Amino acid sequence: MKSFIKVAPDSHFPIQNLPYGIFSTVENPNPRVGVAIGDEILDLSVIHALIEKHVPELGQKPMIFKESSLNSFMSLGRPIWKAVRKCLQNILSADNSELRDDAELRAKAFVAQNLANMHLPAQIGDYTDFYASKEHATNVGTMFRGSDNALMPNWTHLPVGYHGRSSSVVVSGTALRRPCGQRLLAKNNPPVFGASIRLDFELEMAFIIGVGNELGNAIPINKANNHIFGVVLMNDWSGPFLGKNFGTSISPWVVTLDALEPFLVKGPEQKPEPLPYLRDNGPSAYNVQLEAKIKPYDSNAYKTVTRSNLKYMYWSFKQQIAHHTVGGCNMRPGDLCGTGTISGPSEGSRGSLLELTWNGQNEIDYDNGIKRKFIEDGDEVVLTGYCQGEGYIVGFGDCSGKILPAINSP
Amino acid sequence: MKSFIKVAPDSHFPIQNLPYGIFSTVENPNPRVGVAIGDEILDLSVIHALIEKHVPELGQKPMIFKESSLNSFMSLGRPIWKAVRKCLQNILSADNSELRDDAELRAKAFVAQNLANMHLPAQIGDYTDFYASKEHATNVGTMFRGSDNALMPNWTHLPVGYHGRSSSVVVSGTALRRPCGQRLLAKNNPPVFGASIRLDFELEMAFIIGVGNELGNAIPINKANNHIFGVVLMNDWSGPFLGKNFGTSISPWVVTLDALEPFLVKGPEQKPEPLPYLRDNGPSAYNVQLEAKIKPYDSNAYKTVTRSNLKYMYWSFKQQIAHHTVGGCNMRPGDLCGTGTISGPSEGSRGSLLELTWNGQNEIDYDNGIKRKFIEDGDEVVLTGYCQGEGYIVGFGDCSGKILPAINSP
Numbered sequence: 001m002k003s004f005i006k007v008a009p010d011s012h013f014p015i016q017n018l019p020y021g022i023f024s025t026v027e028n029p030n031p032r033v034g035v036a037i038g039d040e041i042l043d044l045s046v047i048h049a050l051i052e053k054h055v056p057e058l059g060q061k062p063m064i065f066k067e068s069s070l071n072s073f074m075s076l077g078r079p080i081w082k083a084v085r086k087c088l089q090n091i092l093s094a095d096n097s098e099l100r101d102d103a104e105l106r107a108k109a110f111v112a113q114n115l116a117n118m119h120l121p122a123q124i125g126d127y128t129d130f131y132a133s134k135e136h137a138t139n140v141g142t143m144f145r146g147s148d149n150a151l152m153p154n155w156t157h158l159p160v161g162y163h164g165r166s167s168s169v170v171v172s173g174t175a176l177r178r179p180c181g182q183r184l185l186a187k188n189n190p191p192v193f194g195a196s197i198r199l200d201f202e203l204e205m206a207f208i209i210g211v212g213n214e215l216g217n218a219i220p221i222n223k224a225n226n227h228i229f230g231v232v233l234m235n236d237w238s239g240p241f242l243g244k245n246f247g248t249s250i251s252p253w254v255v256t257l258d259a260l261e262p263f264l265v266k267g268p269e270q271k272p273e274p275l276p277y278l279r280d281n282g283p284s285a286y287n288v289q290l291e292a293k294i295k296p297y298d299s300n301a302y303k304t305v306t307r308s309n310l311k312y313m314y315w316s317f318k319q320q321i322a323h324h325t326v327g328g329c330n331m332r333p334g335d336l337c338g339t340g341t342i343s344g345p346s347e348g349s350r351g352s353l354l355e356l357t358w359n360g361q362n363e364i365d366y367d368n369g370i371k372r373k374f375i376e377d378g379d380e381v382v383l384t385g386y387c388q389g390e391g392y393i394v395g396f397g398d399c400s401g402k403i404l405p406a407i408n409s410p
Numbered sequence: 411m412k413s414f415i416k417v418a419p420d421s422h423f424p425i426q427n428l429p430y431g432i433f434s435t436v437e438n439p440n441p442r443v444g445v446a447i448g449d450e451i452l453d454l455s456v457i458h459a460l461i462e463k464h465v466p467e468l469g470q471k472p473m474i475f476k477e478s479s480l481n482s483f484m485s486l487g488r489p490i491w492k493a494v495r496k497c498l499q500n501i502l503s504a505d506n507s508e509l510r511d512d513a514e515l516r517a518k519a520f521v522a523q524n525l526a527n528m529h530l531p532a533q534i535g536d537y538t539d540f541y542a543s544k545e546h547a548t549n550v551g552t553m554f555r556g557s558d559n560a561l562m563p564n565w566t567h568l569p570v571g572y573h574g575r576s577s578s579v580v581v582s583g584t585a586l587r588r589p590c591g592q593r594l595l596a597k598n599n600p601p602v603f604g605a606s607i608r609l610d611f612e613l614e615m616a617f618i619i620g621v622g623n624e625l626g627n628a629i630p631i632n633k634a635n636n637h638i639f640g641v642v643l644m645n646d647w648s649g650p651f652l653g654k655n656f657g658t659s660i661s662p663w664v665v666t667l668d669a670l671e672p673f674l675v676k677g678p679e680q681k682p683e684p685l686p687y688l689r690d691n692g693p694s695a696y697n698v699q700l701e702a703k704i705k706p707y708d709s710n711a712y713k714t715v716t717r718s719n720l721k722y723m724y725w726s727f728k729q730q731i732a733h734h735t736v737g738g739c740n741m742r743p744g745d746l747c748g749t750g751t752i753s754g755p756s757e758g759s760r761g762s763l764l765e766l767t768w769n770g771q772n773e774i775d776y777d778n779g780i781k782r783k784f785i786e787d788g789d790e791v792v793l794t795g796y797c798q799g800e801g802y803i804v805g806f807g808d809c810s811g812k813i814l815p816a817i818n819s820p
Contacts, residue, residue: 125576125577126575126576126577154592154601157592157600157601158592158601162572162573163572163573163574163575163654163655164573165536165573165739166535166536166576167535167536167622167625167739167740167741167742167745168625168738168739168740170625176625176626176738177625177626177738179736179737179738179739180628180736180737180738181736181737182564182567182568182685190567190682191564191567191568191685192685193685193686193687196737212577215577215578215580215586215587215656215657216586216587216656216814216817217817218590218817239737243737245573245734245737245739246625246626246737246738246739247625247738272600275592275601275602275603276603277603324655326589326590326591327589327590327591327606327649327653327655327656328578328586328587328589328590328656328657328816328817329575329577329578329589329655329656330577330578331577332577335577404626406738407626407627407628407738
């Protein structure tokens with residue numbers, strides 16, 4: 001499968017991927033739906049008539065591509081997602097002349113990615129973060145409770161998760177301020193106020209709910225994939241106090257579950273066997289190679305500090321949804337569910353500075369003798385991830401963010 | 411101050427109150443903005459021209475009263491809230507003929523409350539629940555950690571809070587299903603799956619954010635009240651597992667901070683003195699008498715199981731906002747912030763069955779020999795609250811909910 005749009009061999013966005021995002025341009029500042037192809041964006045709001053022709057099931061709905069979030073499109077469900085994906089692969093194919101040879105429409109329909117502003121892809125209702133990597137949970141547990149009590153007793157029985165803050169989820173490229181809060185200098189002393197010292201990144205991915213469920217009804221595990229629209233990279237920045245609501249960065253391009261299907265692999269063996277509502281047959285892990293790079297403010301070079309993989313995650317997306325809803329909790333289009341930090345079995349695959357420096361005991365060496373334990377003001381963190389296909393890559397692009405100094409205002 | 415609309419002496423909704431809500435009717439199923447007065451609702455979408463005349467500052471905005479949530483109105487800010495409140499008190503006053511003597515407009519503008527369907531008053535972005543009652547935290551801590559370690563060391567230094575689930579916040583009157591999940595029958599045994607056994611209510615109130623702040627900026631404590639639109643009753647239902655996302659009920663009428671101002675009182679003494687960003691001068695507690703009643707499914711009578719008061723809350727609304735945002739977290743119009751269970755100093759003022767039965771050690775006696783430790787299927791819980799003025803009441807109406815049996819579907 002090849003597109004008439006030029007796609008470099010190392011591009012994250014070949015015709016096999018076609019991730020969805022929300023973008024705007026200087027010429028047209030209205031955020032709208034686009035699909036990444038090579039270095040271009042196909043503006044779906046411009047080609048809605050073509051889509052309508054190929055996907056009559058859409059009915060009178062093609063105006064959803066003029067909306068400022070993917071929520072309406074996502075809420076249409078998996079059969080429509082598949083039909084539109086097939087249609088776009090068709091329209092973009094080197095063999096199809098409809099768009100290829102329509103010079104006027106082509107001029108309007110494509111925007112260079114480097115000229116576009118990317119926005120949050122979804123209006124996020126609720127944001128849940130799981131804690132689904134056994135290696136990460138074990139590392140953190142060992143640091144704070146010792147190796148004998150590293151995993152809490154319930155950890156192997158259910159995917160632990162917590163509610164996160166959706167208002168401060170931002171799109172890649174948004175700078176974030178270092179948070180302030182209370183800190184204890186010594187036990188039994190009163191706390192002091194100040195900026196967070198041990199600011200950290202967390203290498204995560206997150207799935208976005210396309211279709212929700214009604215309050216009071218669970219989503220059974222064998223139907224869970226019908227509710228997941230796609231996946232993004234996520235940096236769930238953290239600091240010790242108030243450390244989870246000052247900002248969470250996600251990548252702008254939502255890679256659909258359909259594009260990820262060729263990269264399904266078997267996940268880690270689960271012992272003890274989970275309860276029936278969490279039993280997951282067949283491969284449910286995805287082989288997504290992940291990487292985090294840091295550019296210290298006083299350096300010109302990005303250094304890769306960790307290489308991990310989504311397939312290390314113990315609890316699958318499907319298990320996360322089944323557990324999240326088994327009590328009757330309703331999910332809505334746009335809800336974001338993070339994996340938690342994804343660490344692998346080796347030291348070089350740990351997904352946070354907390355683990356990489358082992359709670360600040362070690363330092364990371366950057367170029368020119370620069371050393372760091374945690375993140376300093378002006379440092380930039382870039383996450384990336386991709387699946388290696390045969391002769392092509394299905395990638396997630398970047399999820400980047402820079403930390404600005406705290407304001408000690410109040 | 412008296413209205414030409416008849417208001418019974420024990421009504422929660424005299425002209426001194428004028429809470430806002432979203433309602434619809436059989437004749438007009440579009441949810442829209444109304445204000446409660448006596449047993450009636452004044453439909454603001456019908457009298458928008460009158461409001462526009464009295465509040466020219468609204469400009470071309472009076473159509474916000476046709477919207478299905480209060481968010482747009484709330485985002486206009488305190489000076490507009492005050493101006494509209496004054497205008498409505500004026501329009502509803504017994505001395506003002508504009509609406510009183512316009513029979514045609516009156517016929518359209520008023521709807522009997524018992525003929526209206528109430529909806530969620532706001533589109534809730536994020537829902538945060540604090541844990542701001544010292545008595546409640548002490549009771550729960552004593553039960554699970556013993557009286558020597560009842561309060562966690564940070565409790566007196568900052569208002570502890572957690573992110574809650576906004577999708578499952580429902581309006582009073584919505585029935586909720588008992589959640590299912592995993593339970594441990596004995597230590598070191600594998601967990602079993604089933605319906606929650608110890609289902610509980612939690613007597614809370616919650617404030618709704620009217621005006622937010624930008625990500626990265628804190629709201630200083632002396633400006634916090636400009637961000638709070640009003641207050642509702644809240645039942646933050648809970649059960650031991652997955653116990654916090656199956657449902658949270660709020661009352662439909664948002665009582666504004668302006669209506670509550672006459673009931674400001676000094677809150678509990680705070681020792682140790684909080685850090686400067688949490689120092690709160692002047693009275694910041696509200697004297698709101700609270701009550702929870704339960705009607706067991708096998709009884710015809712409601713029994714009051716607890717009487718508490720919002721003034722017992724240790725951390726004020728202002729302190730909660732100051733702490734929530736001090737790390738740079740942004741608030742948005744419609745965000746909901748719960749107080750946590752409000753227990754008072756006496757046994758009869760405990761705000762949950764967990765505390766009232768002391769973790770199930772005691773039973774509550776209902777009529778006809780009916781006894782309960784926790785909530786059974788079909789039981790109904792009704793919260794209510796009011797401020798006693800001189801010759802009038804500023805009340806919150808009811809916040810009710812019934813528990814339906816679990817579905818053991820997956």
